[in-house]
Amino acid sequence: xxxxxxxxxxxxxxxxxxxxxxxxxxxxxxxxxxxxxxxxxxxxxxxxxxxxxxxxxxxxxxxxxxxxxxxxxxxxxxxxxxxxxxxxxxxxxxxxxxxxxxxxxxxxxxxxxxxxxxxxxxxxxxxxxxxxxxxxxxxxxxxxxxxxxxxxxxxxxxxxxxxxxxxxxxxxxxxxxxxxxxxxxxxxxxxxxxxxxxxxxxxxxxxxxxxxxxxxxxxxxxxxxxxxxxxxxxxxxxxxxxxxxxxxxxxxxxxxxxxxxxxxxxxxxxxxx
Amino acid sequence: xxxxxxxxxxxxxxxxxxxxxxxxxxxxxxxxxxxxxxxxxxxxxxxxxxxxxxxxxxxxxxxxxxxxxxxxxxxxxxxxxxxxxxxxxxxxxxxxxxxxxxxxxxxxxxxxxxxxxxxxxxxxxxxxxxxxxxxxxxxxxxxxxxxxxxxxxxxxxxxxxxxxxxxxxxxxxxxxxxxxxxxxxxxxxxxxxxxxxxxxxxxxxxxxxxxxxxxxxxxxxxxxxxxxxxxxxxxxxxxxxxxxxxxxxxxxxxxxxxxxxxxxxxxxxxxxx
Numbered sequence: 001x002x003x004x005x006x007x008x009x010x011x012x013x014x015x016x017x018x019x020x021x022x023x024x025x026x027x028x029x030x031x032x033x034x035x036x037x038x039x040x041x042x043x044x045x046x047x048x049x050x051x052x053x054x055x056x057x058x059x060x061x062x063x064x065x066x067x068x069x070x071x072x073x074x075x076x077x078x079x080x081x082x083x084x085x086x087x088x089x090x091x092x093x094x095x096x097x098x099x100x101x102x103x104x105x106x107x108x109x110x111x112x113x114x115x116x117x118x119x120x121x122x123x124x125x126x127x128x129x130x131x132x133x134x135x136x137x138x139x140x141x142x143x144x145x146x147x148x149x150x151x152x153x154x155x156x157x158x159x160x161x162x163x164x165x166x167x168x169x170x171x172x173x174x175x176x177x178x179x180x181x182x183x184x185x186x187x188x189x190x191x192x193x194x195x196x197x198x199x200x201x202x203x204x205x206x207x208x209x210x211x212x213x214x215x216x217x218x219x220x221x222x223x224x225x226x227x228x229x230x231x232x233x234x235x236x237x238x239x240x241x242x243x244x245x246x247x248x249x250x251x252x253x254x255x256x257x258x259x260x261x262x263x264x265x266x267x268x269x270x271x272x273x
Numbered sequence: 274x275x276x277x278x279x280x281x282x283x284x285x286x287x288x289x290x291x292x293x294x295x296x297x298x299x300x301x302x303x304x305x306x307x308x309x310x311x312x313x314x315x316x317x318x319x320x321x322x323x324x325x326x327x328x329x330x331x332x333x334x335x336x337x338x339x340x341x342x343x344x345x346x347x348x349x350x351x352x353x354x355x356x357x358x359x360x361x362x363x364x365x366x367x368x369x370x371x372x373x374x375x376x377x378x379x380x381x382x383x384x385x386x387x388x389x390x391x392x393x394x395x396x397x398x399x400x401x402x403x404x405x406x407x408x409x410x411x412x413x414x415x416x417x418x419x420x421x422x423x424x425x426x427x428x429x430x431x432x433x434x435x436x437x438x439x440x441x442x443x444x445x446x447x448x449x450x451x452x453x454x455x456x457x458x459x460x461x462x463x464x465x466x467x468x469x470x471x472x473x474x475x476x477x478x479x480x481x482x483x484x485x486x487x488x489x490x491x492x493x494x495x496x497x498x499x500x501x502x503x504x505x506x507x508x509x510x511x512x513x514x515x516x517x518x519x520x521x522x523x524x525x526x527x528x529x530x531x532x533x534x535x536x537x538x539x540x541x542x543x544x545x546x
Contacts, residue, residue, distance in 0.1 A: 060333035
């Protein structure tokens with residue numbers, strides 16, 4: 001079992017890097033979108049200046065074609081080298097084709113102040129030990145979430161349990177709240193938060209969507225280096241109008257601080273009425 | 274006075290386009306970020322297939338260096354030509370330097386269904402005629418918002434008026450609600466929504482920020498072609514931790530439908546305590 005740091009290892013210089021996309025960080029055999037963003041951010045940081053700008057402040061990606069597990073190339077180009085922040089473009093290529101393209105702002109989070117204002121408190125959560133551990137092959141989901149071998153995800157039943165107490169996820173809330181830890185106990189850092197920001201099951205499952213919900217575009221802002229301990233993640237849908245849905249993700253660390261925020265646009269299919 | 278359509282005109286072919294950045298769509302003499310995104314989206318649509326994909330579904334940009342009013346080049350590269358949607362990269366260049374780089378997903382919004390679910394109703398707004406028209410040079414703001422010659426923006430006093438009824442914006446709400454129309458009466462379309470998504474004053478003014486709040490990254494999702502009539506815009510700050518703040522923007526049309534959603538990360542300065 002590879003650690004997350006091993007799984008996002010890249011090798012290279014002068015803007016060209018190779019990675020081996022890990023078979024464990026996958027959903028139904030395809031590399032996970034948040035994992036891919038972390039691999040690309042890793043290459044972007046090495047191409048820039050790892051000491052001056054060790055953290056991704058913003059990451060925006062379009063998912064062009066799903067890559068396969070195995071070797072991939074990441075091409076990094078500088079848009080601007082700055083003192084406080086750099087702007088970098090990264091492209092993940094397999095078989096001469098662009099699979100993911102992303103724009104990054106790189107900087108140093110530890111220069112950032114404690115927030116002077118936040119719009120709301122962390123969500124009320126059912127205690128971690130009372131939340132069921134997510135299964136790799138949830139009954140009827142039609143997907144196999146291999147990455148659940150390497151992370152422990154616990155979904156808050158208060159967010160997904162149908163009002164009649166029945167089985168399934170169709171609570172009608174448009175929201176999943178979850179706890180997330182690495183199975184090997186590694187604490188999260190700024191890079192692995194890019195993975196965490198895409199780790200939740202689609203919130204549309206609570207609204208009756210079927211099958212996978214492939215991401216078209218995802219933007220993540222990393223706001224702080226997290227304190228050790230499980231993350232609390234709120235994933236919620238805002239406007240569900242087939243064929244697309246947008247979802248917002250917010251992540252809090254064990255000190256109740258917002259550490260990451262994400263938004264994504266994805267294709268969605270609805271159950272026949 | 275150029276219409277918005279004239280101000281975002283581009284000319285060219287085969288992925289290389291020229292534009293003339295308009296002196297009216299500016300803030301303190303610099304082209305406005307949402308206007309620039311619309312110019313780039315225009316070039317992206319022409320480089321793709323205007324009939325099959327007339328609308329930007331997603332737009333993500335990093336603002337590298339502010340461009341100047343006047344001639345600019347937009348270089349467009351295809352990442353994927355698809356039937357339902359294409360992915361395109363666009364780069365706005367002046368004096369051989371990248372000023373803005375953006376990733377677009379292009380498609381056709383009219384193929385999209387009415388939403389089957391939304392997370393909330395449009396905000397309660399003070400009626401348009403009771404909201405003051407924004408001034409080009411607000412007292413003490415230190416900026417000159419020239420674009421307010423070509424749009425009519427009315428800020429809802431309920432969102433910005435301090436609790437003690439005093440002057441200024443420092444309501445502590447972290448939110449501006451506004452009405453927006455073109456001064457020449459043109460209805461909004463999918464491209465001009467990219468401008469509207471960045472049209473609000475920074476919501477941090479209600480929290481005591483000073484000076485301009487330059488955008489680092491902005492992502493916009495266009496969800497529907499708007500019905501004619503003034504837009505209602507809610508801009509709110511989520512986490513304000515100098516030197517950066519994130520702001521979320523939601524836009525409703527006259528039929529109460531969400532037509533655009535945006536998120537941006539920006540640099541901010543706070544008043545000395």
